[in-house]
Amino acid sequence: MGADGRVKRAGGLAALPAPLCPLCGQPNDCAPARCGDLDTPCWCRDVRIAPEALARVPPALRNRACLCRRCAGAEDPAAPSG
Numbered sequence: 001m002g003a004d005g006r007v008k009r010a011g012g013l014a015a016l017p018a019p020l021c022p023l024c025g026q027p028n029d030c031a032p033a034r035c036g037d038l039d040t041p042c043w044c045r046d047v048r049i050a051p052e053a054l055a056r057v058p059p060a061l062r063n064r065a066c067l068c069r070r071c072a073g074a075e076d077p078a079a080p081s082g
Ligand SMILES: [Zn+2]
Pocket: 021, 022, 023, 024, 025, 026, 067, 068, 069, 070, 071, 072
């Protein structure tokens, strides 16, 4: 009985090494994204990401690449100068 096909674990959500915000390209300061361990505590767990911000994330990166604080809406937007 040599039919022992190795089953790849699929469907497991794994953090991509994506230290950059997919929206603006700035460092997202996301700890799990840097170390690849989703159990790592991060600021992004304490904030509510704006739905409109998530909607702008490319589907391929959604739930994988973390937004930066600014794009996530965690910080008050700077007053427009000019
Ligand atoms: Zn950003």
